[in-house]
Amino acid sequence: MSIECVENVSEPVPTLGKQALVTELRRILPQDEAVLYDAEDLRPYECDALSAYRQLPMIVVLPSTVEQVQQIMALCHQHNVPVIARGAGTGLSGGATPIGDGVVLSLAKFMSILNIDPLARTAVVQPGVRNLAISQATAPYDLYYAPDPSSQIACTIGGNVAENSGGVHCLKYGLTVHNVQKVKLVTVEGEIITLGSDGLDSAGYDLLALINGSEGMLGIVVEVTVKLTPLPQRAQVILAAFDDVEKAGAAVGEIISAGIIPAGLEMMDQLAIRAAEDFAHVGYPTDAAAILLCELDGCNEEVSEQILIVRDVMKKSGATEVRTARDEAERQAFWKGRKSAFPAVGRMAPDYYCMDGTIPRKHLPHVLRRMAELSKEYDLPVANVFHAGDGNLHPLILYDANKAGELHRTEEFGGKILELCIEVGGTITGEHGVGIEKLQQMHIQFTPQELEQFHAVKRAFDPNGLLNPGKAVPTPRRCSEYKQLPSQKKQTHQHDNKCAHI
Amino acid sequence: MNQDLSQQLQQQVVTAAALRQTLQIRGGNSKAFLGQPCEATSLDVSQHRGIVSYDPVELVVTARAGTPIKALEQVLADNNQMLPFEPPHFGENATLGGTIAVGLSGPSRPFAGSVRDYVLGVKMINGRGEILRFGGQVMKNVAGYDCSRLMAGAMGTLGVLLEISLKVLPKPAAEITLIQTMSANQALETMYAWAAKSIPLSAACYDGKQLYLRLSGSASAVAGTATLVGGDALDNGADFWRQIKEHQYPFFQTEQPLWRLSLPATAPLLELPGQWLIDWGGAQRWLASDADAEQIREQTKSAGGHATLFRNAAAKTDRFQTPDQAVMVLHKRLKNSFDPKGILNPGRLYTDL
Numbered sequence: 001m002s003i004e005c006v007e008n009v010s011e012p013v014p015t016l017g018k019q020a021l022v023t024e025l026r027r028i029l030p031q032d033e034a035v036l037y038d039a040e041d042l043r044p045y046e047c048d049a050l051s052a053y054r055q056l057p058m059i060v061v062l063p064s065t066v067e068q069v070q071q072i073m074a075l076c077h078q079h080n081v082p083v084i085a086r087g088a089g090t091g092l093s094g095g096a097t098p099i100g101d102g103v104v105l106s107l108a109k110f111m112s113i114l115n116i117d118p119l120a121r122t123a124v125v126q127p128g129v130r131n132l133a134i135s136q137a138t139a140p141y142d143l144y145y146a147p148d149p150s151s152q153i154a155c156t157i158g159g160n161v162a163e164n165s166g167g168v169h170c171l172k173y174g175l176t177v178h179n180v181q182k183v184k185l186v187t188v189e190g191e192i193i194t195l196g197s198d199g200l201d202s203a204g205y206d207l208l209a210l211i212n213g214s215e216g217m218l219g220i221v222v223e224v225t226v227k228l229t230p231l232p233q234r235a236q237v238i239l240a241a242f243d244d245v246e247k248a249g250a251a252v253g254e255i256i257s258a259g260i261i262p263a264g265l266e267m268m269d270q271l272a273i274r275a276a277e278d279f280a281h282v283g284y285p286t287d288a289a290a291i292l293l294c295e296l297d298g299c300n301e302e303v304s305e306q307i308l309i310v311r312d313v314m315k316k317s318g319a320t321e322v323r324t325a326r327d328e329a330e331r332q333a334f335w336k337g338r339k340s341a342f343p344a345v346g347r348m349a350p351d352y353y354c355m356d357g358t359i360p361r362k363h364l365p366h367v368l369r370r371m372a373e374l375s376k377e378y379d380l381p382v383a384n385v386f387h388a389g390d391g392n393l394h395p396l397i398l399y400d401a402n403k404a405g406e407l408h409r410t411e412e413f414g415g416k417i418l419e420l421c422i423e424v425g426g427t428i429t430g431e432h433g434v435g436i437e438k439l440q441q442m443h444i445q446f447t448p449q450e451l452e453q454f455h456a457v458k459r460a461f462d463p464n465g466l467l468n469p470g471k472a473v474p475t476p477r478r479c480s481e482y483k484q485l486p487s488q489k490k491q492t493h494q495h496d497n498k499c500a501h502i
Numbered sequence: 503m504n505q506d507l508s509q510q511l512q513q514q515v516v517t518a519a520a521l522r523q524t525l526q527i528r529g530g531n532s533k534a535f536l537g538q539p540c541e542a543t544s545l546d547v548s549q550h551r552g553i554v555s556y557d558p559v560e561l562v563v564t565a566r567a568g569t570p571i572k573a574l575e576q577v578l579a580d581n582n583q584m585l586p587f588e589p590p591h592f593g594e595n596a597t598l599g600g601t602i603a604v605g606l607s608g609p610s611r612p613f614a615g616s617v618r619d620y621v622l623g624v625k626m627i628n629g630r631g632e633i634l635r636f637g638g639q640v641m642k643n644v645a646g647y648d649c650s651r652l653m654a655g656a657m658g659t660l661g662v663l664l665e666i667s668l669k670v671l672p673k674p675a676a677e678i679t680l681i682q683t684m685s686a687n688q689a690l691e692t693m694y695a696w697a698a699k700s701i702p703l704s705a706a707c708y709d710g711k712q713l714y715l716r717l718s719g720s721a722s723a724v725a726g727t728a729t730l731v732g733g734d735a736l737d738n739g740a741d742f743w744r745q746i747k748e749h750q751y752p753f754f755q756t757e758q759p760l761w762r763l764s765l766p767a768t769a770p771l772l773e774l775p776g777q778w779l780i781d782w783g784g785a786q787r788w789l790a791s792d793a794d795a796e797q798i799r800e801q802t803k804s805a806g807g808h809a810t811l812f813r814n815a816a817a818k819t820d821r822f823q824t825p826d827q828a829v830m831v832l833h834k835r836l837k838n839s840f841d842p843k844g845i846l847n848p849g850r851l852y853t854d855l
Binding site for chain 2: 259361427
């Protein structure tokens with residue numbers, strides 16, 4: 001395949017030096033510590049939750065009003081300075097990794113819930129509001145915000161929009177894109193625009209759908225109107241243990257075939273079960289090859305009816321044990337194990353690498369088998385936590401970054417897992433985003449024409465490529481680098497921030 | 503007959519692009535009345551049809567754009583599944599491609615989600631004649647910009663749809679429609695109250711006299727909730743909702759201009775002359791009215807919504823409300839990014855797009 005070069009993808013060259021830019025930014029942000037530029041102050045911003053990639057930015061700004069964001073964007077636009085928007089920095093794909101000659105625009109001070117409208121079932125929030133804080137604030141109205149990524153205690157809604165975040169309840173309640181009605185966006189030029197509406201649609205193109213998951217590449221989200229969901233009358237969870245992963249996988253299909261859409265349907269493999277049990281002591285059967293957690297919610301009668309059906313399906317699918325949580329405390333305990341799976345697995349090795357791919361569910365046995373083979377090949381253990389209902393895999397590779405070459409091997413192993421996801425008709429990222437982490441696999445999932453169409457969409461919003469340059473969509477140059485140097489991935493990463501947008 | 507005409511369609515677009523010849527994309531021609539008239543050479547996609555893949559357990563179906571929507575729904579129904587957004591057909595020959603391109607959803611919209619919510623991926627031809635795939639056939643996918651959902655409601659101005667992958671859901675085991683006679687304001691209040699509860703509400707409509715609430719779910723849940731909600735059970739509930747969805751209900755038999763007002767559900771009743779039918783729990787209101795188009799648009803906009811001139815339009819009136827200028831600029835740049843020569847359905851959505 002020939003790789004064409006795209007002329008319009010070029011590195012933005014700032015026309016203002018650091019000192020002059022700091023002076024200008026301090027005019028916009030006169031308050032103390034709203035413009036950071038000393039290495040020591042910049043250090044906390046050098047990476048997001050994918051900490052293998054680090055880079056100090058030139059400057060960090062912490063505005064507190066929308067007008068300030070507009071002025072910052074206008075200034076940076078005028079002087080061709082790249083801008084990287086940042087929420088809580090919990091992203092797992094390096095989407096908020098700074099670049100050395102760019103400004104990080106932190107939205108941490110935008111922490112207000114501006115309005116809750118119980119009648120319309122919406123909340124208007126600033127981008128720095130934490131995901132869980134929305135549900136906590138709306139609980140008195142028997143409403144909540146449905147998407148619940150694992151990082152929901154810390155992650156912010158602005159970042160959720162940027163990544164189109166999911167969680168454990170996606171199959172029934174959708175992703176961020178399904179639960180956001182309106183956003184206010186500051187454009188690269190510093191203009192403010194509204195996408196979506198307080199109704200259920202808006203005139204013209206569905207730009208709101210395009211903004212969700214756009215990884216901060218199309219504009220700066222400064223206000224979000226989220227849809228709220230009535231708290232279910234009742235939620236109940238069933239835990240089923242299996243002596244074989246394939247049987248657990250088949251049970252998932254049988255539940256769907258029975259006409260049931262569970263609120264959550266999670267699978268954990270043996271390594272993940274043991275880690276979670278050691279960590280959380282919630283009574284998981286540690287001898288099981290896999291467990292399924294199936295949550296049912298809704299009105300009381302329906303939940304009762306579905307519990308019986310699901311229990312029956314689990315048993316017929318060969319479950320060695322089926323438990324229904326006796327009370328709310330046990331339900332919480334079942335979930336606690338699952339929700340602590342990442343840190344629990346993390347304790348088993350000095351480092352772990354969390355992957356994120358989605359596959360058609362029917363290919364699960366094949367994918368797990370291949371992953372076990374790869375695990376042997378690379379001599380790195382892998383634990384599997386799986387949003388089984390929607391096919392979203394989270395393999396956790398255990399490694400030790402202090403051992404020479406182990407991170408490199410881990411990344412290569414991770415890359416192979418993503419390629420496996422594509423091979424079976426899936427995708428390289430279900431909810432963590434491409435960031436800088438998965439740029440290389442984008443070349444496998446998309447053709448050069450498709451990647452160029454992405455760049456064209458980007459240019460429609462950001463003609464000079466100033467917003468989060470080098471993320472999410474690789475340039476053809478990188479594509480050829482990757483194909484020539486598949487075994488030197490780590491080396492190219494070292495230069496990511498420089499070469500990604502060449 | 504099921505066949506893949508991707509290559510032929512691509513060739514036609516390539517040729518048209520070379521000649522700068524404009525194309526009018528046509529499926530079943532059931533929604534030709536929607537949007538602005540577009541004078542251009544017809545590009546017929548109706549023979550590019552057939553289900554490409556469907557595995558009920560995966561809850562995903564992929565079909566070619568020319569597949570009749572009726573046939574697709576039948577295949578799903580045979581497997582006890584459905585398109586949860588209840589797309590209006592507006593004709594026997596309606597196709598999947600047209601359904602996605604117009605982006606219209608039926609009565610379940612406020613509770614189940616919209617057509618774009620169920621789009622998982624598309625294969626399309628852009629205005630350069632390139633065949634591109636976006637999204638995929640899985641529920642969660644954030645690789646690349648979401649160009650597939652962008653196609654929903656774009657009226658064919660960004661690309662020729664070839665294949666669409668949709669999430670599907672099981673059909674509810676039971677359904678009941680309950681009716682109560684009340685005023686419009688009472689009806690709105692009642693809709694809001696039930697929509698805020700955890701009940702299996704799946705549609706809420708007011709026809710000017712009666713409130714219609716539909717419950718869908720397991721038999722026990724529907725029966726239990728029906729007692730709570732109250733009202734009389736409607737004998738042919740499914741017929742009623744089909745008539746609303748397909749504009750066969752008597753309200754729609756009008757020669758006056760028919761407007762679709764998309765509003766915040768909690769917007770007050772607007773002071774505009776004409777007849778009203780309120781659907782979507784208050785968020786979609788149909789107005790048959792001779793009132794001045796500008797007056798309707800201004801009032802709708804100040805209430806937080808937008809108005810579409812749906813049927814019986816006077817020749818020179820814009821069909822869709824124009825977005826604010828800065829957003830319109832983005833529309834033009836996006837159009838240019840997909841279709842730089844402006845050959846696909848020019849003017850169908852907005853005169854200069």
